[in-house]
Each structure stands twice: as structure tokens, then as C-alpha cells.
Amino acid sequence: MKAIKIFTYNPKNQKSAFEFYALSKGLNTGKPLDIPCPNCFVISCRNAQELDVYRSMLFGLWKTEAFHQLLVGSVIPFIRINDFKDFIFEQINYVKGxxxxxxxxxxxxxxxxxxxxxxxxxxxxxxxxxxxxxxxxxxx
Incomplete structure (x- = not known):
């Protein structure tokens, strides 16, 4: 399932059909979004089923505040993109099956x-x- 792409949002990039967004800054880090904002990551999937699985995963991780352990920064906490990717893939492997x-x-x-x-x-x-x-x- 590592076929998804996770990258920092840039309004200049073209939007694909199967992508959603996740906040990357603040105490709501990891919150899945339908509309992008300047402080978010793009999760681009291959199909609708994969999108649903990853959106559900992010929703669950955000609801349980699982990303709080990975936040850095003293004034406005944020998560590094590599930490975010590693954590998501680790959780997907755990839930596999x-x-x-x-x-x-x-x-x-x-x-x-x-x-x-x-x-x-x-x-x-x-x-x-x-x-x-x-x-x-x-x-x-």
C-alpha cells in the first residue's frame, strides 16, 4: 500500500481525482480535509478505495491525538513530512488485514x-x- 504519494501542498500543483489533505501545523495536525489550506500535506491515492482507507486512518489517528507525540516547535507545533509519512505507513502496516x-x-x-x-x-x-x-x- 505504499503506492500513495504524500507531499506538501502547493496551489500551483495540479489536483488529482483521488486526493485529500491533512493539516500539518497546530494541535489539529493530521486532521483530514477536503479543501486544501496553506499548512497541509496532500495524500494522493490511486483509487477511491485506497482514498477511503487512508482518510479513515487519518481520521482515527487525528481523533486519538496520535500525532501529538511527533509535533515539534515551541510556538506553533508542526510535524515534519518524513515523520508524517513514516508514521502513516507504520500504522497502515499495523492495520493491514x-x-x-x-x-x-x-x-x-x-x-x-x-x-x-x-x-x-x-x-x-x-x-x-x-x-x-x-x-x-x-x-x-
Whole structure:
């Protein structure tokens, strides 16, 4: 599975069909992105299946803060591209043979995050309603 290419994002480079991005600076290092930003790496895959496996892997590593051990820098932490590549390939080799189970678990986590987001939105609406109910009885 080492056929993927990982390189630093440059807006001058041509975008391929099967690529996604990962943040390379800050405490969200490794977070998978659909839209590139100046501080990211490009992960270019051969096909959609490979893209899904690597995106799931990055999502899981980012969620568990696995990249924090590789961060360097005192003001704005960042990860070196070689450290990033080595860590990704090491993790893929570890998961090799268990891709389906891993992908299923990642899908469950994503579903839970969607529910968490919906609950958060409901809590915001409840808070706003409480404010409206009380404020309509107060003099302005």
C-alpha cells in the first residue's frame, strides 16, 4: 500500500481525482480535509478505495491525538513530512488485514459525531428559547 504519494501542498500543483489533505501545523495536525489550506500535506491515492482507507486512518489517528507525540516547535507545533509519512505507513502496516473492521469502527465514530453535533445544535436552540421566553417579559 505504499503506492500513495504524500507531499506538501502547493496551489500551483495540479489536483488529482483521488486526493485529500491533512493539516500539518497546530494541535489539529493530521486532521483530514477536503479543501486544501496553506499548512497541509496532500495524500494522493490511486483509487477511491485506497482514498477511503487512508482518510479513515487519518481520521482515527487525528481523533486519538496520535500525532501529538511527533509535533515539534515551541510556538506553533508542526510535524515534519518524513515523520508524517513514516508514521502513516507504520500504522497502515499495523492495520493491514483488518481494514474492514477498522473502517466499520470509523463509520461508527462518524455516526456518533453526527449525533453529537445534532445534540449540540438542539442545546443551542433550547438556550435561545430560554432567553426569548425570559426576555419578552423584561422592559428594554
Amino acid at each position: 483488518k481494514e474492514q473492521v477498522f473502517t466499520n469502527d470509523v463509520q461508527k465514530v462518524k455516526a456518533l459525531e453526527q449525533k453529537e453535533r445534532a445534540m449540540y445544535e438542539q442545546l443551542l436552540l433550547i438556550s435561545e428559547l430560554k432567553h426569548i421566553y425570559i426576555s419578552r417579559h423584561l422592559k428594554r
